Amino acid sequence: MIGSDIQRAASLLKTGQVVAIPTETVYGLAANALDAEAVALIFAIKKRPAFDPLIVHIHSVEQLRAFTSGQVTTDAIRLVQTFWPGPLTVVLPKAEVIPDIVTAGLPTVGIRMPAHPVVRQLLSILDFPLAAPSANPFGYISPVNAAHVADQLGEQIPYILDGGVCQVGLESTIVDCTTSPCKVLRLGGISIREIADALGYIPESLTHSISNPRAPGMLTTHYAPRKKLILTSDESVFAHYAGQPEIAFLRSCTPFTGHKIQYLLSSDPYDDRKAASRLFSLLRELDSNPLIKLIIAERVPDHGLGSAINDRLTRAASEIR
Numbered sequence: 001m002i003g004s005d006i007q008r009a010a011s012l013l014k015t016g017q018v019v020a021i022p023t024e025t026v027y028g029l030a031a032n033a034l035d036a037e038a039v040a041l042i043f044a045i046k047k048r049p050a051f052d053p054l055i056v057h058i059h060s061v062e063q064l065r066a067f068t069s070g071q072v073t074t075d076a077i078r079l080v081q082t083f084w085p086g087p088l089t090v091v092l093p094k095a096e097v098i099p100d101i102v103t104a105g106l107p108t109v110g111i112r113m114p115a116h117p118v119v120r121q122l123l124s125i126l127d128f129p130l131a132a133p134s135a136n137p138f139g140y141i142s143p144v145n146a147a148h149v150a151d152q153l154g155e156q157i158p159y160i161l162d163g164g165v166c167q168v169g170l171e172s173t174i175v176d177c178t179t180s181p182c183k184v185l186r187l188g189g190i191s192i193r194e195i196a197d198a199l200g201y202i203p204e205s206l207t208h209s210i211s212n213p214r215a216p217g218m219l220t221t222h223y224a225p226r227k228k229l230i231l232t233s234d235e236s237v238f239a240h241y242a243g244q245p246e247i248a249f250l251r252s253c254t255p256f257t258g259h260k261i262q263y264l265l266s267s268d269p270y271d272d273r274k275a276a277s278r279l280f281s282l283l284r285e286l287d288s289n290p291l292i293k294l295i296i297a298e299r300v301p302d303h304g305l306g307s308a309i310n311d312r313l314t315r316a317a318s319e320i321r
């Protein structure tokens with residue numbers, strides 16, 4: 001059931017149940033992060049492999065200290081002061097109270113303070129943090145509104161807390177702060193440039209190591225629609241398919257002349273934030289439209305959130321040209 005009753009969501013979570021929650025990035029599938037049995041339900045509902053750790057959502061910086069061990073590093077402090085609440089996850093050594101199932105047995109934990117007012121209010125009335133992966137079946141596109149969650153997981157969870165459309169539309173940027181200098185594990189709602197400005201140096205980005213089990217969000221199968229998607233920045237590929245039926249073009253901001261089914265990520269001029277916020281909705285729409293058999297997607301300009309958008313498009317693609 002979809003609803004906007006924060007108290008009801010809180011009561012369900014207090015009794016060890018799983019509830020879908022809105023965040024500014026994507027919807028999450030949440031449970032009490034300190035309750036291993038409740039967290040096990042998340043893995044079962046999502047069909048998520050046990051090696052893929054969950055992010056822990058908090059509402060105060062004191063909780064960051066409570067759920068990590070050792071000193072919060074200078075880099076982590078700089079990052080959270082700049083970007084929290086918001087689409088940033090920091091990875092630090094975990095405190096004992098965090099059950100191993102949350103972190104997939106890793107000695108570290110990913111922590112994030114979300115900005116969405118509904119989840120902030122929910123967290124403020126709970127005396128525990130929320131473990132939450134994106135609220136989609138493992139490997140599929142992340143949900144950015146309550147209906148997306150209901151379509152795929154509605155039968156399996158007692159409540160979907162509706163907070164409208166997610167404004168960022170891409171998952172959080174994950175930064176591993178267990179090393180100095182720190183490293184970016186996943187591109188997301190905060191650009192590398194913004195991270196670098198806060199840190200005072202450009203961090204290494206490990207997001208291309210697709211076999212790295214420490215960042216399973218980076219598996220190539222992630223964010224994939226069921227339909228075939230070809231990713232390209234070559235206009236001749238669009239020219240080749242132009243005019244053919246049952247093929248959709250997903251373009252940055254300008255339509256390709258002479259083709260019927262076209263979707264634009266952004267209005268013209270191109271706006272990376274707008275494109276990010278529309279990406280997952282459009283991919284779902286394309287995937288569920290029975291008139292479409294093949295998607296040809298254009299790589300977006302690589303600046304700002306563009307590199308995260310291209311990252312998701314690359315993972316969604318069955319072919320790159």
Ligand code: TXA
Binds near residue numbers: 027052135
């Ligand atoms: O924006 C987001 O981050 C959303 C919302 C709901 O907060 N959550 C999200 O969760 O995208 P999920 O489970 O789809 O992706 C979390 C990813 C994992 O796949 C893993 O790559 C990384 O976070 N992660 C979590 N804990 C980690 C850790 N201790 N070390 C390294 N990576 C970790």
Ligand code: MG
Binds near residue numbers: 133134142217
């Ligand atoms: Mg996910």
